[in-house]
Amino acid sequence: MNLLCLDVGSTWTKGALVSPDGELLGTAAHATTPPEVLTGIGAVARALDAADARVLACSSAGGGLRLAVVGQERLVSVEAGHRVALSAGAKVVHVAAGRLDGAGLRALRSARPDVLLLVGGTDGGAADVLLHNAKRLAANRIGVPVVLAGNAAARDRAVALLRERGRTVVPTGNVLPDVGELAPGPARAAIREVFLRHVIGGKGLSRGPRFRRLVRTVTPDAVLSGVARLAAHRDTPGAVLVVDVGGATTDVYSAVSTVDDPEDERHAVGLPADRRTVEGDIGLRWSAPGVVADAVAERLLSESESAGLTGIAAGLAADPGTVSSEVDIRLAGLAAVLAVRRHLRMIDGRLGPHGAGLLVLSGGAFRHAEPAGLTAVEHALRTDPALRPVLRTARFTVDRDYVLAPAGLLAEAGQQRAADRLLLRLGAAVAGHRQDRG
Numbered sequence: 001m002n003l004l005c006l007d008v009g010s011t012w013t014k015g016a017l018v019s020p021d022g023e024l025l026g027t028a029a030h031a032t033t034p035p036e037v038l039t040g041i042g043a044v045a046r047a048l049d050a051a052d053a054r055v056l057a058c059s060s061a062g063g064g065l066r067l068a069v070v071g072q073e074r075l076v077s078v079e080a081g082h083r084v085a086l087s088a089g090a091k092v093v094h095v096a097a098g099r100l101d102g103a104g105l106r107a108l109r110s111a112r113p114d115v116l117l118l119v120g121g122t123d124g125g126a127a128d129v130l131l132h133n134a135k136r137l138a139a140n141r142i143g144v145p146v147v148l149a150g151n152a153a154a155r156d157r158a159v160a161l162l163r164e165r166g167r168t169v170v171p172t173g174n175v176l177p178d179v180g181e182l183a184p185g186p187a188r189a190a191i192r193e194v195f196l197r198h199v200i201g202g203k204g205l206s207r208g209p210r211f212r213r214l215v216r217t218v219t220p221d222a223v224l225s226g227v228a229r230l231a232a233h234r235d236t237p238g239a240v241l242v243v244d245v246g247g248a249t250t251d252v253y254s255a256v257s258t259v260d261d262p263e264d265e266r267h268a269v270g271l272p273a274d275r276r277t278v279e280g281d282i283g284l285r286w287s288a289p290g291v292v293a294d295a296v297a298e299r300l301l302s303e304s305e306s307a308g309l310t311g312i313a314a315g316l317a318a319d320p321g322t323v324s325s326e327v328d329i330r331l332a333g334l335a336a337v338l339a340v341r342r343h344l345r346m347i348d349g350r351l352g353p354h355g356a357g358l359l360v361l362s363g364g365a366f367r368h369a370e371p372a373g374l375t376a377v378e379h380a381l382r383t384d385p386a387l388r389p390v391l392r393t394a395r396f397t398v399d400r401d402y403v404l405a406p407a408g409l410l411a412e413a414g415q416q417r418a419a420d421r422l423l424l425r426l427g428a429a430v431a432g433h434r435q436d437r438g
Helices: 038-047 074-087 102-110 130-141 152-163 185-201 210-214 219-232 288-297 305-316 325-344 371-385 402-412 414-435
Strands: 002-007 013-019 024-031 055-059 067-072 090-097 115-118 145-147 169-170 216-219 240-247 250-255 275-281 356-362 395-398
Touching: 002 038, 002 219, 002 402, 013 038, 013 395, 013 402, 013 414, 038 210, 055 219, 055 402, 067 074, 067 185, 074 090, 074 185, 090 102, 102 210, 115 130, 115 185, 115 250, 130 152, 145 152, 169 185, 185 210, 210 216, 216 219, 216 240, 219 240, 219 250, 219 275, 219 325, 219 402, 219 414, 240 325, 250 325, 250 402, 275 325, 288 305, 305 356, 325 371, 356 371, 371 395, 402 414
Parallel strands: 002 055, 055 216, 067 090, 067 115, 115 145, 145 169, 240 356, 356 395
Antiparallel strands: 002 013, 013 024, 240 250, 250 275
């Protein structure tokens, strides 16, 4: 049976029809159709003649997964929770540290999270802050689901405080079981489960339960799985780095190749081998002004060019439907440099001993760009002083067929061979892009 891999985004619903052995049979897209996204899904299925295919879906529609983190001490508990959230396909919209007070609760509510990650304390350590925060969250009008991933010794008491006020709480393993030991897996799995069970049905995307049953994960988590799969099956050293530039955000994913020495990735608050950061202030439409402003701040633009781009970016933000391919590739290149810089700062530059072996550019601006535009973007990334040590030997490619999310869905559904064959298209694209450059 063929497999229909769907990515239901806020703007577009994209589909890839894949044979059981991983051959890409076709792709299609349709505008996402809230309040009934099944209409757009049906249009994609008809375009691909996929009525009898098995459906695997991910979604970031409705703004994706908005997550708030409440912890005990910013440099330890909150930072650990923040990194877990970023690797779980979530956009962190609020971070709080210490005992919640009235002002802290008001700030938390105003951030409008979909899920709250409550952390604090090592196992058997201090529990007073965690229990205080659980009590305040239970008593106040913050009704979103809570993933509790703090001190195991206080877990049952914290759960009881939340549940006696009717709050939805999912207890899981501590993200920081001991000093210097980060255990992100249980919290990441719990966040995904909460998204599927409690969040996606409340986004106003569909009137019945079918869409909720179709969706297996949030889109960034599917992409991260595809990136991790790509890194795990590379036969050459070097991490995989993916830059996905959208209209509102720019996401960066990295995964360390299994050829690299895993010891090099260990660190005081350990980082998972596969990571994601999301930059909510840089994109090609709604966040275009942020690209120009940050590029000026980081001295990537001359004064004369920034003056011209400032007005153009404001126009794109005001009218996101504007088509401007030449400006798009320039803004996309700037967004890519800025986002990779931030990603490397977040992970302390740790991409393994060999840096990046493969960099994949994703997003419509790159897929539709002319070869000269892509060459300019590659040159900007490869020669940037902050990125040159990491990217100096990396191969560049473009995810023209948008295969990373489908590959991640296939891998998570147990279709590893199909996922691996689909990912080979990125290898073929590398060779083709190099031939284009001569």
